[in-house]
Amino acid sequence: MKIFQRLSDNSLPIQWHHLLFYILLVAVIPHTGFWFDLNNDWPRWSYYAFEHGLSQIYNSDTNYMPFYLHGLYWFGKLQGSKELIYANSYQLKYFFLLFDFGCALALAWALRKYYSVKLVEYLLLFNLGYLYCTVIWGQLDSVPTTMVVLGIICLYERKMLWAAFFCTLSIYVKLQAIIFVPFFVILLVYQFSQKFDTWLLAKMLGISLLTQLWLLSPFIWGGTFWNFIKVVRESVGFFPRVSWNAYNLWYLLIKEDPTLLNDTLTFAGLTYKKWGFLLFFGLSALVFIPILARTYILIWFKKIADADYYALLWLTASTIATLFFFVNTQMHERYSYPAIALYFAYALISRQYALFALISVAHLANVDGMNKYFGLNPFKPEYTSLLFGLILLISFVKLFIQTKNIRLEYLQQKLR
Template sequence: MRKPKEPRSRKMSGRAFMIGIMLLGVAALAVRLIVAFPHGGFMSDQQLFVDWMEQVRQRGLASVYIEGSNINYPPIFLLLMDLYRSVVGWFGIVPAAGELSFKGVLIVLDLILLAAAVPLTHSMGRTRSRFFVLALLALNPALIFGSASWGQVDMLHSMLMSATLLVLPNLPLLAGVLFALALLSKFQAVTLLAVLGIYFLRRLADRHGIRPLALFAAGFAGILGITAVFFARASGLQAMVKGAYLSAVGMYPQVTMNAMNIWYYFIGTSPTTPDTTRLFGTLTLRSAGFLLLALFVAFAAVYLWKSRLDASSLLKSAALVNFAFFMLPTEIHERYSVPALVMSIFVCLYDRRWAIPTILLSLGVTANLWMVQAEAIGIYTGLIVVYVNVALLLWMVVALCGELRKRHGDRPVFDDVDKPSGSIHEPARFSRSE
C-alpha cells in the first residue's frame, strides 16, 4: 500500500529535521543539568538508592535481595546503578544523594531513552508531528522534574511500556523482550497485561494470533528465564520476587500517597483516611477503588477489541488504563501517572487531538510532583490539579467512545486485523479528524 501524501506544511527537510533532533538533544541535557544543580530533590528516595548501590557493590546483584535490606525495586535499576557506579568510580566520583554525582545516572538514562525514541518514531518520517512528540519527550517539565530534580527513575519503565506497544503489531518477539524488561524495571508495568491480553485474544479470535503470541511469549520468557536462572544460582530468586514485587504492597494503607486523584478530597476523603474504611458496612474503600478501575479497564478492553489493533489504539487503551490506575485505586503515589503521560505523548504521533490534553497532563503531573517535593500541598491548589485530572480521564473516555461510534458507522471492525498500521515499520494512516 502506498504511503499517503503528507501535506507540505507537515513535512520537514532532512537537514532541518536532523538539526532539530541534535538541538533537542543538547537542550534536553542542558535543561536537566540546570535543574539538577540547584535542587537536591527528594532526599529520602535518593539516599535509599545510594544505599542500594553500595549494597550491590558489597554483596553482588545475585545475592543482594537475600543479604541486603529495604530493597523493593526490581533488578534492572539496581544493575544500571551498579554499572554507573563502576564507570564514575574510574574518575574518583562517589555518588551522593542530592548531588549530580548520583543524578547523573538518571540524566544519562533519560538521554538514552530519548535517543531510543528517534527510531521508535521512524515510521512517521520527517514530519512536524514526529518532531513535536520528540520535543515533548525531551523538554517535558514532568519528566525533567521527575529525574533531574526529584531523583526518580519512572522514565525507564514508562518508555519500555510504550515501546512494547509501538513495536507489538510488527515485532512481537521484540515486544515480548521489552515487556519483560519493563516488568524487571518497575512492577507498575503489570498494568499492560490487560491491554496485551485483549490484543492477543482478539488476534486469536480472528485466527491470526498464534504466531505473534508464540513470538511474544518467546521473547518474554527468554528474558525472564535468564533472570530467574541468574538469581536461582545464588538461591536468591524467591528473595528477589518477594523484595521487588511483594514487599511494598499494602505498605501505605491510606487512600492516597500524595496522588492528586479522586481520593484527594474530591469525593470527600482526606489523604490520610485509611483505605480499610468500609462503605455500607461491607465494601472497603480499597475494594471500591479496584472496582472503579475494573470498569475503566473493561471499557478499554471493549475499545481495543473493536479497534484496528494498531499502535495507535494500543497506546490509547493503555494510556486510559494507566491513567485510571493513577486516578481510581487507593494507596497510589504521585509518580504513578508518568506511564500514562509518556503513552499519551506517543499517541500524538497518530492523533493531533491528544496534543492539548497531553500538555495539560504534563503540567498536572509537574504540579503534583513539585507540590510534594516542596512540601507545599494546599487543599485547594491540590484540588485544581484533581479537577484537571478528572476532566482528562473523562475526556479520554469520551474520545475513545467517539472513535467507536465512528468506526461502527464507517466499516466492519475486522478489516485491518492483518494490516496493523502506525507501528515502527509501517506509516500510520491518518483520518480526517487526525
C-alpha cells in the first residue's frame, strides 16, 4: 500500500500510469524483430556465455561492448537452457524498453522547471519513431542514449559522482557514444571552473575506474581482454559500406545504391570513409563554436549557466548526433535515434518543438522504410535524406543566430 501511495505522489518521477503503460507495451509488444540480432546473434552469444562463462564470450564472434554482454550472460542464466534462450530472445525487448522509459522520465523530471505542459514525457512514450527501435526492431539503442542523457543531466546539475558513472558506462554500452565525450568535457570544465575540488575529481576518477573494472574484470581474469581490445580496434570498418541502410547524405550524392558500395572506394583522391570523417569533423568544428564561446564567457566572467546555455547545450548535442548519422559512412538506419531524445530536451527548454517533430518523422521514415513493418514510407530514400538535411540546416541556422547573440553578449560584458 505504501508503494502505491508513494507512486501517487506527484513529486516523484515515476507515476502509476507509467507502470501501467509499460505493462501494456510488454503485453502487446511483437515477439518478432530484426532476425539476425534477435533470433540469431544475441541468443547464440547468450548461450555461448551460458555454456562457457561470461569471461569467455569474447572467444565467440561477438563484436559488442561489455555492458550488453553482461546482460546477455544473465539473460541466459535466467532462461536456463539453450531452447529457452532461443525461444524467449524477444524478451530482451522488455529490458531495452526500460531504458526508453528511463530516458523519457529522466528528461521530463530533470527539465521540469523549464516547461509547463503536463505529462510531457508522453511526447516520447507515445512517439512511434522513438519506440520503434525497441518495440518493433528489437534493438538496444535506447540503452547508450539513456546513459548519455543521464551523464549530461548529472554534469549540469553537478551530481558529479553519478556523472562519472553514467559517462563511463555510455562508452562501454556502445562505442558510438564517444561522439558525446566533448560535451562531458565541456560541462566538466565549466563545473570545476565554478568550484574546483581536487578530492571530488579524484573520487570521479575512482568511480570511472571502478565502473570499468566491474565491466572488464571477467575478461581480464578470463584471459580474453585482448579479444575485447580487438573488437574495439576493429569496430571502425566492421561494415565497410557507404551506407548500411541509413538514408543520409550519400543517397543524395551517389547515383548507385550506397549499401552496395564499399567505402574504401576513392573519389578525388580520398576514400568515401575519409570524406565522411572530413565532413563530420569539419562541420562539427562549426557546430561547437557557440557552446564553446558561451562556456568561455561563463568561465571568464564568472557567470552561472542559465536556461539559454542549457538549451544551447542540448541543441549542439542533437545537431552532432544528427550530423554523425548524416555524413559518415557505415551508418545503420537506427543511428539517428539518439537525436530524438536530444532534440526533445532542447524542445522542453526552448519551447520550440519543430526540430523534435521533424527528427521523429525522419527517423521513423528511415527505420520503417528499411524494415517495412508498417509500410509507412513508400517514397524513395532520397526524400528522407532531404528531411534529415533540412533538420541539419535549421539546426545550423539556430546555432548561427546563437553565435551572433553570444558575440554581442561578450562585447557587453567587456564594456561593464
